[in-house]
Amino acid sequence: MPAATSGIIRFEGATKVFPGRGKGAEVRAVDEVTLDIREGEIFGVIGQSGAGKSTLVRLINALERTTGGDVVVDGVSLGSLSEARLRPVRAGIGMVFQQFNLLASRTVSGNIAYPLEVAGWPRAKREARVAELLDFVGLADKAGVYPSTLSGGQKQRVGIARALATNPRILLADEATSALDPETTRDVLDLLQRVNRELGITVVVITHEMDVVRSICHRVAVMERGRVVEVGEAYQVFSSPRHDTTRRFVATALRDRPSPEVLARLRTRHTGHIVTVGVDEVAGSSAVLTRTLREHGVDGTVVFGGITEVAERPYGSLTVELVGDGGSVEAAVAALRAVTWVDDHGTAADPRKVRGVGQQDAPDADPAGPPDPGAPGEGLPGNGPFGGQTWLTGGIDL
Amino acid sequence: MNWDYLTPLLWEAAGQTAYMVLITLLIGGFLGLALGLGLYLTRPGNLLQHRFVFAVLNLAVNIVRPIPFIIFLVALGPLTRAVIGSTIGIEAFTFAMCFMATFVFARLVEQNLVSIDPGVVEAARAMGASPFRIVRTVLVPEALAPLILGYTFLFVGVLDMSAIGGYLGAGGLGDFAIVQGYRQYDWAVTAVVVVIIVVIVQAVQWLGNGLARRALRR
Ligand SMILES: Nc1ncnc2c1ncn2[C@@H]1O[C@H](COP(=O)(O)OP(=O)(O)OP(=O)(O)O)[C@@H](O)[C@H]1O
């Protein structure tokens, strides 16, 4: 985790209003955003299509100018600069794009050399730097080929090399992995992580995939209709999402919680009391779960769930079928609630609707149902045995 | 048919055509490229967007381009006299050709530039490139192949325009075909000129295609 706390990028009530197209109404693409991005961190911006993510990030290198408020990059207020004065600022900020945006008329080397030409580097220095960058992104053998012959992942590596050419302190990545398959996405994310760790570059990652945030971001901002509705440590946002939009995104990255359809299928196989129990670093672990159930004389069978890593810390949930006498199940659930969040789905005979963190959308959720389970439990230090990704489905006896 | 008499005249006519066409391609090509870039750049949403300038340029191109060249020659008369000092002769005629070629080529250039992915322009901008640098290092190189083909197309159009040079006493191959062939009922002379023109057009088209293919080899 980066130690520095100074905001290398500061949004101060930044607003971008586009005039309406034709006779349409104006669009408030970014609406009074105040936000600090710290030096040395990987900062994620997530939101649905049209939320204003691209516009927000384009304010950082002034590809779009604010219509209100200001953006301060490295102490320089962009709002007051002329177009010509902005060019050197832009040259000091690298940017990678979803569609790569490489010049088809130039070879891989030529593309990487482009920003160096703009910055006026002499030829010899340019060539040395290009070779260095090709090495860094692992494309030394592709120097002389044209981009059209490269795969998507290779193109994005060229894009990243090009963005790093002039030693920027900030790298902006607008949906850098959205055009790539999962495996290539992993490679490119690893590369971005290396850029952050080895070169100390502040990385701003725009995405609509929570998985990207989960795997590399230190902090994240959630955008909706031009506004930042939630911002915080990635782990905090995952473990206790406060906004509905955030909850939905979290659910897409953590497929550990049963959807209503999955739940319906589970009920046909498991007739007992089904609950989903949160597992995270602080609030609980399967050991706590096992102990609590034993203390109450309740049998638990894991029927669904998984624990994964968020910001390199364990996080997830287990869905368990509980079988016990009389009020023992209710007592066990109450005891669990003291240490973590619990979604109580009831039994097949007496189902309960919960507005769980895990459910994609629950417009029909019972408003009088159990309290929002999204809040993390308190106390009990985690002793979670789950390190990497442990995915469980089916029946495993605890 | 008296080729001893006609051959020197044919050479003279070919020289006149070469003069008109080459100067027009040079000047009209250059100004057309500039005007086309102007149209592209000032278009709303583009690098140097400017509603008013774009509207003026666009209107000018739209007005001039569809005018039949023979009428355009007459309409341009006063301007031709002001610039060249006369409304007849090869200079006056070439002036009008340059004018028309500029507008024709401007539209071709603009259409080819529009097809460039705006993403690469954006990337260049994000790297701090100035608009002039983007024109030089992104727009022209990225659209080079279609620009070459457009220029080849312009050549054919210009050759076509030059055929009516006789109306202003500019001479040229077209004039030769009419004066020495058509009016003398000497179809062979006309046929020879037609063959010469077809061969030239074919050669230039072949050259243009080849260069465009080379530019596309990436
Ligand atoms: N140049 C523009 N002119 C007018 N409206 C624009 C312009 N650019 C973006 N918008 C509008 O601003 C809003 C935010 O767009 P933006 O591209 O920032 O969203 P996004 O979150 O990046 O979406 P996506 O995930 O689809 O890329 C949208 O409603 C969009 O239509």
Ligand SMILES: [Mg+2]
């Ligand atoms: Mg976007």
